[in-house]
Amino acid sequence: MSTSVPVTFPCLLQQFFVQRLMQQRQASPNTVSAYRDTFRLLLTFAHRRLGKHPSELTMDDLNATLVLDFLHYLEEERHNSVRSRNARFAAIRSFMGYVSFQEPSALATAQSVLAIPMKRFEQQLIGFLSREHMAAILNAPDRNTWTGQRDRVMLATLYNTGARVSELIGMRLEDLVLGPSASVRIRGKGRKERSTPLWPETAAQLKRWLRAYPRQPDQPLFPSRSGTPLTRIGVTERLKLAVRAVAAQYPELAKRRVFPHLIRHSIAMHMLQAGVDITVIALWLGHESPETTHKYVEADLAMKDRALKSIQAPSQALPRYQPSDSVLEFLQSL
Template identity: 60%
Template sequence: MSKRHSHSSSPNFATLLQEFFVDRLMQQRAVSPQTIASYRDTFRLFLQFAQARLRKSPVDLALSDITVDLVLGFLHHLQENRHNCARTRNARLVAIRSFLKYAALKDISALAVIQSTLAIPMKRFDRQLIGHLSRDEIEALLAAPDPNTWCGQRDRVLFATLYNTGARVSELIHLRVGDVVLGKAPCAHIHGKGRKQRTVPLWRSTASQIRGWLQRNGASPDQMLFPNRSGNPMTRSNVTARLKLAVQTATRQCP
């Protein structure tokens, strides 16, 4: 009797969460490491909150515990105690929603609780208007890095490629030499979010700059196109710092 009951009982919360990360995110959807890290951080924070609120350890949680009140309390905690912005609050809610949609397929007995929790709305926020630079300002910025230094040469090509492709910084810093085609129809194969790839044409001026950069550095196809001094990928903070430096230089020439 007990064996039959245990065999037919619903999976517990901890098991479902583990299966969600391994089966759903990693194997079925093959999401990026950045997304997995974001979801992992969300559930680390959520489990800590749930343990304090319900006085239950994570291994003792059940899907029926993930009520509207608990999730709303967690979102309120993020904003009031952790001072998260609406965008971050929404990202945490997306992670929880994604898990609950997966769990609903595994445990029908908790469907009512899950459906009510999925109804929690995203928080609206004002989007800041993005300004733009004039052509003269862009040209001053692209010419700002010192062409007599290795970093300056790299930054000139990096900023030109960024301007040409419109790629995210996170996409650009992971470009490899082999991702760039410099033949009759030059282009860059950019690997975006969700393992999506797109091909962006390169202007002749950009292709010429990249070609000169590669001739000076002799990089192989699997090496980073825009490495740091150690040959490793640049970080977003590296690019931010280099861009701020270029802006300071360009501002003196083009106030």
């Protein structure tokens, strides 16, 4: 009488990424990258805790106790927010759900992890930048350098479109339409695409940028010096540099955490204050439902001392440790 041999953890992980995520779910590259990064963190944590390389781990090793310790590590040592912690845990839960159906011998372990609840957290009011602060940041990069010119047009496009940072770095030259009614095509979550209008000022900046540094249609709109797309961290660091450049003039900015998604919040709030209908803002931001955009209304209700001003383009004239291991190499290749 033959008995089936349990599938090993490395095989299950590879099957999960290739068969479940990529083939069956056809997950977006951003989703695959987020799940990959979660497991790289988890496997490195497990190595430090258990002294096993990733290729030596078993499903029994990845039990609820280890996962709970990992989630605690994310919050306490890596200073992740509860929202980020839950996003990492969602990737692990997805894998364990796959394992529970795919490998009966690991069902108990998978179910124990799936029984861990998501952590509740208070929904904070949306933060955003004032029009004056936004204009100062957009005007900060040095127009006499290549990186400064790129940063000026990149930040202007980020504010104009309200794009997520992943959408910004995914923009290519072929996505631009720079005719009388300029617009840019944005590839959003779940492979959904939307076309967003550009202010004449933003379109003019893009035209100057492309005339000075012409590239092929399939190349990134905002490349690094090597010609590859900027990373999320790269965009964040360039934004921080612009904020530091105006911190002397606006000391209050130095005390704030300014990040790309805050720019997305800012254009949404500025449009709302200008009287733009919330359904239009939802379309602009690529939200599936206006209910998602309702948080901006809630935030605006707390600002009764602010007068509504019409929206227009802002003035540009304002004065590890990672062991060499086959499992990690597979994750790196995704």
